[in-house]
Amino acid sequence: MHVSEALAINATRHPNKLIFACEGREYTYRQFNEEVNRLAHGLLANGYHKGDKIGIFMKNSDHFMLVFLAIVRAGFVAVPINFRLTSTETSYILEQSEAKAVFCDDVFEETVVGASAKTERSHDIIVQPIAQHADSVDWATVRTDDTSYPRVFITGTDDAEILYTSGTTGYPKGALFDHQTVVNVHISYTLCLTLTSEHRALCIAPLFHSAQLNGMTLTAIYLGMFTVIHRDFNPEAVLADIEKYKLSAFFGVPAMYTALLQVPNKEQYDLSTIDKCMYGAAPMAPALIESAMQLFGTRSFYNFCGMTEAGPGGIFLKPEEHDTKLGAGGKAMFLYNTRVVDEDMNDVAPGEIGEFIMRGATIMKEYYRKPEETQKTFRDGWLMTGDLATIDEDGYITVVDRKKDMIISGGENVYSVEVEQVLNSHPDILEAATIGLPDEKWGESVTAVIVAKPNVEIDEEALIAYCREHIASYKIPRKFLYEDALPRNASGKILKYQLRDEYIKTQV
Numbered sequence: 001m002h003v004s005e006a007l008a009i010n011a012t013r014h015p016n017k018l019i020f021a022c023e024g025r026e027y028t029y030r031q032f033n034e035e036v037n038r039l040a041h042g043l044l045a046n047g048y049h050k051g052d053k054i055g056i057f058m059k060n061s062d063h064f065m066l067v068f069l070a071i072v073r074a075g076f077v078a079v080p081i082n083f084r085l086t087s088t089e090t091s092y093i094l095e096q097s098e099a100k101a102v103f104c105d106d107v108f109e110e111t112v113v114g115a116s117a118k119t120e121r122s123h124d125i126i127v128q129p130i131a132q133h134a135d136s137v138d139w140a141t142v143r144t145d146d147t148s149y150p151r152v153f154i155t156g157t158d159d160a161e162i163l164y165t166s167g168t169t170g171y172p173k174g175a176l177f178d179h180q181t182v183v184n185v186h187i188s189y190t191l192c193l194t195l196t197s198e199h200r201a202l203c204i205a206p207l208f209h210s211a212q213l214n215g216m217t218l219t220a221i222y223l224g225m226f227t228v229i230h231r232d233f234n235p236e237a238v239l240a241d242i243e244k245y246k247l248s249a250f251f252g253v254p255a256m257y258t259a260l261l262q263v264p265n266k267e268q269y270d271l272s273t274i275d276k277c278m279y280g281a282a283p284m285a286p287a288l289i290e291s292a293m294q295l296f297g298t299r300s301f302y303n304f305c306g307m308t309e310a311g312p313g314g315i316f317l318k319p320e321e322h323d324t325k326l327g328a329g330g331k332a333m334f335l336y337n338t339r340v341v342d343e344d345m346n347d348v349a350p351g352e353i354g355e356f357i358m359r360g361a362t363i364m365k366e367y368y369r370k371p372e373e374t375q376k377t378f379r380d381g382w383l384m385t386g387d388l389a390t391i392d393e394d395g396y397i398t399v400v401d402r403k404k405d406m407i408i409s410g411g412e413n414v415y416s417v418e419v420e421q422v423l424n425s426h427p428d429i430l431e432a433a434t435i436g437l438p439d440e441k442w443g444e445s446v447t448a449v450i451v452a453k454p455n456v457e458i459d460e461e462a463l464i465a466y467c468r469e470h471i472a473s474y475k476i477p478r479k480f481l482y483e484d485a486l487p488r489n490a491s492g493k494i495l496k497y498q499l500r501d502e503y504i505k506t507q508v
Contacts, residue, residue: 001179002155002158002179003069003072003160004070006186006222007029007033007221008033008149010029010221010224011030011034014029016028016030017224019221019227020226020227020229021227023061025062027062029224035143036069036073037073037146038143038144038146039066039067039070040073040150040152041144041148042070042144043070043074043142044150044152045144046124046142048074048076050152051075051076051158052100053076053099054076054077054079054099055081055093055094055097055101055103055123056068056078056080056103056104056208057102057103057104057111058083058108058128058207059083059232060206060212060229060230060232061105063105063128064229065207068213072160072161073150073154074150074152075152075153075158077160077161079099079161079162080161080164080208081093082208083105083108083206087114087115090112090115091116091118092171093172093174094115094119094121096174097162100123100124101125101126102116102123102125102126103126104125106129106131109127112125126138126139155179156178156179156183158179159176160178160181161176162175163177163210163214164308165307173368173373175308176365176368177214177364177365182214184335184361184362185214185313185362186214186222187334187335188311188333188362189215189216189313190219190223192302192304192318193302195219195223195276196223199223199225200246200247201217201220201249202249202250203217203229204230204233204250204251204256205233205252209281210308210311210312211280211281211312214311214312215251215304215311216251217229228245228247235256238250238260239263242269242271242273243270249275250274250278251278253280253281254288255282255431255488257288257289257291258288258431260295261288261295266295272297274296274298275298276300277293277298277302278303279302280312282492282493282494283399283417283420285421285425286327286425288424289322299319299323301322302316302318302319303317303322303329303330305330305397306333307387308364309364310336310363310364310383310385311363313335313360313362314332314358315336315338315397316329316331316333317396321396327398328398329397330396331395331397332358336360337359337360338357338397339356339358340352340354340357340390340391341354341357342354348390348391350390350391351390352390353389353400354388354390354391355388355403356385357382357385358383358385359383363383387403388406399417400418401415401417407434407435408444409442409443410474412474412475414434414474416435416496418475419434419448419471419476420432420433420434422470423448423467425470428452428459428463429452429453430451430453432449433449433494434446434448434449435447435496435499435500435503436500437503437504438504445478446474446478447479447480447481448479449481449483449486449499450480450481450482450483451484458482463480464476487499
């Protein structure tokens with residue numbers, strides 16, 4: 001089976017059912033399937049060959065999904081790109097992926113044109129809706145009137161997409177997936193969440209991110225669900241559309257849940273239809289989870305802890321497990337095998353720290369055109385995540401830090417996530433990050449970067465006393481720094497290397 005085939009099947013099974021609503025535009029499964037065919041035929045007529053790479057530099061929209069599905073249906077490989085990137089950053093991805101063309105929203109045409117100019121190869125730039133540059137073309141000129149299914153033979157082992165990693169430590173790497181592997185992601189999420197065609201989903205996380213694209217939106221199409229797509233994340237609009245469309249499922253990163261809880265009149269919205277709240281991409285403090293449960297009036301929350309290279313996937317925590325394992329990552333998702341191992345690939349004992357590794361039917365084929373990095377990432381068939389984790393006596397895995405984020409202070413290992421969970425549970429703190437800064441005495445000094453709640457001044461002595469109640473003295477931050485917001489990538493992960501670099505420069 002290939003990625004866009006489910007759309008065609010559901011266009012036959014229930015042609016008049018709505019598939020998408022976005023900014024006032026609505027489509028049935030039949031209508032959307034025909035639009036995908038029109039664009040796919042247009043791409044085929046432009047002389048691209050099976051396996052050619054085509055970039056997508058667009059915000060969330062029905063147009064994004066139309067482009068993505070047309071690309072893979074015509075036998076090409078989709079390359080979603082973070083629309084927040086600069087032209088220089090984008091040029092790297094265009095060059096590295098060997099993209100032949102790029103679809104973009106009109107507001108990003110300047111960035112894409114600039115990015116293309118910085119590469120050695122030329123790119124066809126297709127703009128939605130109207131192009132401004134002489135070398136770009138309008139979206140409408142590529143579409144055809146042919147609504148028939150394209151005659152392109154695609155197998156499950158054909159390449160479907162290249163998803164670029166978040167790049168929290170440097171240039172992103174392109175995780176290459178074939179069609180069957182992406183379909184396996186749909187199967188895994190369907191089984192983990194017990195989703196059915198009757199669920200009604202909300203798309204608010206960026207579609208260039210694997211969790212929203214593969215894990216949720218394509219899975220919704222696979223099942224025949226209805227999805228409301230938001231172009232930008234607006235907390236008030238989220239609550240309003242849950243009430244308006246009687247939505248029942250969505251995925252959000254922790255920062256989104258924090259923002260939803262800050263909506264002044266949040267109690268006025270009817271959120272009773274929600275029965276699947278998913279979170280992931282970054283650690284979410286137990287106190288924040290409890291507050292979000294109160295907001296939505298349900299304990300039907302699912303924690304997903306994995307990585308782009310795994311589809312995404314890895315481990316998950318079911319709603320009933322939140323009662324006794326709140327804060328844990330969970331156990332292996334369907335179609336995965338997961339372990340926590342030492343340097344010799346031996347399973348660690350309960351409570352010990354090791355590396356979280358996994359293998360399964362949703363793991364990427366490789367990092368595209370990066371054989372050395374691919375070889376380093378796989379060991380004996382296992383995907384080495386670079387995440388440090390523990391496993392308890394019941395088999396529940398909890399990620400405690402990235403290897404590169406672990407702080408060594410006075411010879412002691414300090415895991416930033418553990419410190420952050422304590423800080424984030426403090427009533428005056430909106431969010432916090434923990435980093436290690438160079439220190440002549442301690443090697444590294446545990447440093448907390450804090451965003452306080454509005455109109456609140458942090459009492460550091462009281463905060464230190466609060467920390468002392470929950471963690472050992474060597475883990476307590478020796479420095480407290482304050483910011484209005486923390487830098488994050490599109491996945492919601494805090495860019496700690498940026499914080500470290502910024503504060504190290506101020507020490508020089």
